[in-house]
Amino acid sequence: MKMKLFSSKTSPFVRKVRVTILELGLEGLVEEVFTDWSADEPAFLAANPLGQIPALISEKGEALPGSDLIIEYLQTRGGTLTSLPRGSARWAKLKRLNLADGLLEAAVSMLLESRRPEGERSLSWTSRKQSAIERSLDALEAEAAELLADVPSVVEIAVGCALGYLDFRFTALDWRSSRPALTAWYAVFAERDSMAKTAPIA
Numbered sequence: 772m773k774m775k776l777f778s779s780k781t782s783p784f785v786r787k788v789r790v791t792i793l794e795l796g797l798e799g800l801v802e803e804v805f806t807d808w809s810a811d812e813p814a815f816l817a818a819n820p821l822g823q824i825p826a827l828i829s830e831k832g833e834a835l836p837g838s839d840l841i842i843e844y845l846q847t848r849g850g851t852l853t854s855l856p857r858g859s860a861r862w863a864k865l866k867r868l869n870l871a872d873g874l875l876e877a878a879v880s881m882l883l884e885s886r887r888p889e890g891e892r893s894l895s896w897t898s899r900k901q902s903a904i905e906r907s908l909d910a911l912e913a914e915a916a917e918l919l920a921d922v923p924s925v926v927e928i929a930v931g932c933a934l935g936y937l938d939f940r941f942t943a944l945d946w947r948s949s950r951p952a953l954t955a956w957y958a959v960f961a962e963r964d965s966m967a968k969t970a971p972i973a
């Protein structure tokens with residue numbers, strides 16, 4: 772049995788998983804089921820009670836919800852990403868992973884807020900999320916020299932998908948302005964086959 776991925780062509784969290792599948796060369800082992808998370812289909816909710824994509828069903832039928840867990844699992848199935856070091860360098864790398872994931876959570880939250888009926892939108896919430904995104908980008912800019920230019924780790928995949936999502940949904944945010952190191956790193960990373968093949972489609 773193939774693994775089954777509850778997937779989407781716009782979700783940045785799903786994109787992290789789709790990029791990983793391509794980087795690991797696992798495309799033949801995964802069946803994608805394009806899923807509208809708001810439809811609350813029973814098979815999807817059984818795979819992820821949180822009602823969020825991505826969710827993966829392993830070859831053995833195990834339900835694995837959430838992009839970071841899925842990526843960890845996929846790395847046991849074949850191929851190689853750059854693995855995270857042990858020791859103190861590990862925490863710096865995982866910090867960047869958390870910044871990228873948190874930035875995405877803030878960006879998705881902003882998008883959903885903008886889709887609420889006009890009278891129900893909160894400007895203060897949107898502005899709080901935007902500030903979190905700006906600060907996280909500044910923190911990533913300060914450490915952009917640490918991002919790998921070649922075979923990525925889970926950190927580069929998350930940062931790349933986060934920046935790609937800002938390009939897709941928040942062009943007005945102009946994340947490149949005053950962030951030259953991140954801009955230069957992403958220009959190279961975005962050219963990877965795995966990134967080109969998973970570019971979001973509205």
Ligand SMILES: N[C@@H](CCC(=O)N[C@@H](CS)C(=O)NCC(=O)O)C(=O)O
Nearest residue numbers: 782783784808823824825837838839
């Ligand atoms: N922490 C989760 C976040 C996944 C997530 O927020 N997915 C969004 C789509 S981009 C979703 O399914 N949202 C529906 C909801 O939260 O109800 C992960 O890393 O996979």
